[in-house]
Amino acid sequence: MSKGLFVVLIFLFNSSIAENVIVNVFNDKKLQIIEVQPLNLNYRICIDNDTIEPQSSGTIYQLVADDDSIIFSSNQNVVRRAKRIVFFNGYGCTYRIKSVEPIIESDLYEGRMEFFNFYCNIKILNSLELEDYIAGVVEAEAGPRLPLEYYKVQSIICRTYILGHLKRHELENYNVCDKEHCQVYKGKSMSNPDIQKGALLTKNVVLMDNDLNLITCAFHSNCGGETCNAEDVWNRPSFGLKSKKDSFCLKQRNAKWEKIISKEEWKKYILKKNSNLDSLDLPSNFSFIQIERKTLYQVDKIKIPLKEIRLDWGFKSTFFSIVDNDDKLLFSGKGFGHGIGLCQEGAINMAKQEFLMNEILHYYYKDVTILDLDKVKFFKEE
Ligand SMILES: [Zn+2]
Ligand SMILES: [Zn+2]
Incomplete structure (x- = not known):
């Protein structure tokens, strides 16, 4: 028996309980x-x-x-x-x-x-x-007025997640909670019949890596024009989650953000982050440019991971530039979310432009296998 088939058989065994x-x-x-x-x-x-x-x-x-x-x-x-x-x-x-x-x-x-x-x-x-649960999650995560093709994409993401996390709350005698810790679920999908249809049309379809393990299907609202490598945000690589340029989200709702912070406040923050610096070491100009995504904010001797800055200040993304304007700093940012995996606003725009489910998934998840578990079962029974 080939290694690949062996892995599939084990997976099917584990997932056979997942009809509910x-x-x-x-x-x-x-x-x-x-x-x-x-x-x-x-x-x-x-x-x-x-x-x-x-x-x-x-x-x-x-x-x-x-x-x-x-x-x-x-x-x-x-x-x-x-x-x-x-x-x-x-x-x-x-x-x-x-x-x-x-x-x-x-x-x-x-x-x-x-x-x-x-x-x-x-x-x-x-x-x-399972398919009713998936429809409920897709409605909570994506909203009510989107193209059917996008609901199919989001259903596959949601199914891949749940089948990989059925044991997340095993000790408490249930599979998943209804909060962000697992996936947000606010009950029955009621707002658009296409949501239920998207779940049913993709029944049994999941995303897998080359060894036929379920992938980590990360997604976020808007990447700002370039997605992130998983390793740059999570400190570990993850199959399919590679940085790529994305032109589909640039004109969407969450493509841009702005914030103004006083230079005094920013200086205090920098000194708190760098205990070996004193105020004499601070540069006179804090300008910082990101044309392509960087992982560090670096000005003179200052180096701070961008993901730390995002967390500390509640910024929408790490993809921002800073214009130093006398006593104020103008932050102009791109995108919303961690930037890993599928960019929802880009994917929705692709669906509106009649790209198909498989094209959208391959665009955001590098080298993934889109697999219908039922077909694998059929192959097993041959
Ligand atoms: Zn949970
Ligand atoms: Zn994008």
């Missing part, structure tokens, strides 16, 4: 009181070991954390105390879930919803089909 994904929703919130409103009657509720039928349509169930359990009631006043409440048979049922304490705007969820008391708060696990 378990997401911890409202991950960072300490939920005390929540309301669950099923939008149709296609569900059952399991309260500890008892199963109850749905009540009339429009019923709102209330769950209140109380010591180590949950007090469960509905607007027909059924009150029970339970450890665990599950809404199931729910594929096809959508739930409006709202936190009353703390107050959080309601979102719609689909699939199986499990509620239990966790250290005196209510924890929610949402188990749903």
